[in-house]
Amino acid sequence: MLVFVLNAGSSSLKYQLMNPVIKKVFASGLCERIGIDGVLKHEYGENGQKLTLNIPMPTHKEAIEAVLTTLTTGEGKVIDSINDIDAIGHRTVHGGEEFSGSVLITPEVIETMKRLSPLAPLHNPANILGIEICQELMPSKPNVGVFDTAFHQTMPDYAYMYALPYEMYTKHGIRKYGFHGTSHYFVSNEARQMLDKKHNTRIIVCHLGNGSSVSAVLNGRCIDTSMGLTPVQGLMMGTRAGDVGAGAIQFMMSQENLSIDQALDIMNKKSGILGISGKSSDLREVLDGMSNGDERCRLAVDMVAYNIKKYVGAYVAALDGIDALCFTGGIGENAALIREKVCAGLDSMGLVIDPVKNNRRSREARDIATNASASRIFVIPTNEEYVIANDTYRVVTEVK
Numbered sequence: 001m002l003v004f005v006l007n008a009g010s011s012s013l014k015y016q017l018m019n020p021v022i023k024k025v026f027a028s029g030l031c032e033r034i035g036i037d038g039v040l041k042h043e044y045g046e047n048g049q050k051l052t053l054n055i056p057m058p059t060h061k062e063a064i065e066a067v068l069t070t071l072t073t074g075e076g077k078v079i080d081s082i083n084d085i086d087a088i089g090h091r092t093v094h095g096g097e098e099f100s101g102s103v104l105i106t107p108e109v110i111e112t113m114k115r116l117s118p119l120a121p122l123h124n125p126a127n128i129l130g131i132e133i134c135q136e137l138m139p140s141k142p143n144v145g146v147f148d149t150a151f152h153q154t155m156p157d158y159a160y161m162y163a164l165p166y167e168m169y170t171k172h173g174i175r176k177y178g179f180h181g182t183s184h185y186f187v188s189n190e191a192r193q194m195l196d197k198k199h200n201t202r203i204i205v206c207h208l209g210n211g212s213s214v215s216a217v218l219n220g221r222c223i224d225t226s227m228g229l230t231p232v233q234g235l236m237m238g239t240r241a242g243d244v245g246a247g248a249i250q251f252m253m254s255q256e257n258l259s260i261d262q263a264l265d266i267m268n269k270k271s272g273i274l275g276i277s278g279k280s281s282d283l284r285e286v287l288d289g290m291s292n293g294d295e296r297c298r299l300a301v302d303m304v305a306y307n308i309k310k311y312v313g314a315y316v317a318a319l320d321g322i323d324a325l326c327f328t329g330g331i332g333e334n335a336a337l338i339r340e341k342v343c344a345g346l347d348s349m350g351l352v353i354d355p356v357k358n359n360r361r362s363r364e365a366r367d368i369a370t371n372a373s374a375s376r377i378f379v380i381p382t383n384e385e386y387v388i389a390n391d392t393y394r395v396v397t398e399v400k
Contacts, residue, residue: 001393005091031057053066088144162229183328238272238282326377332379339368
């Protein structure tokens, strides 16, 4: 089965064409600057040939049309026709309590996603747009939604509830939902296989990138996660503030004469690594700044590591121990210093990192704990696209 995986954002979209049964990727790419001018970056073929095309993309429709044309014609061609595509799998961000798994897209599903859009105003509308365009361009193909929030729906009520008046939950659905679920699901399952232990597994996954989150996974089921009602809660991220007390937000608003929308814009887009370092939201640039003696960059790096470490410690307690600590995402997979700082001093929890293994570069999943470490420390490249493609294959096959 050929699955077209689509992740539609507000001004960009990622795609991949994959056969999940044999785990073969035929092409992948990114459309950027939608609504401005339009750039398509396409990677295809056995040797990963790369192609960059400047194509006008006034809307997402032109972007998706450009992708389908590139897949079927010219230098980047990998299939003869869009009829070769069997199904479309969509990354869908917020499923609320309504979706605890991946589902076949129906008009009712789209209406529910629209109703949930206030919970993810930057993501759900773009996801819906991608779905509706694919339905228009490929009307005979089934579409499947794979929700970021679904994996976290196994959290117990005492973990997902906020200590607000209970009617805030019953009337408005205000609770913790969590995100990055496809990544946490994939990495925790990979870790269980690496442990060769399917039962009584206690795994903590650190998905670290421009957006970051930590989850506690017991026997393959999420019991807690760091992001909340929206992605701004939890860890300090590229531009997101993470956990900030409500009093601090109110005081900032009063001192700067800010509306709630302006305050949230600061917390989502101008805070985190960017806000502290004053240099960049890209940790690589901040690490360079730290090595050159920039104190604000040093502070940003220390804050990032400390925030992750606090969540790891809390989740070890929540899990009553730990079998494996996993790092994934752009930062988790590549920033050895962050992994080192997070694991420093966790010997009492059975986590002892091997500095040589930690600094060794590899694209493969690997164990970076010392041989004497009671618990394992894994670096596992995430593969959210495979999860989306595989779930799409499963849902479509079940329907048939």
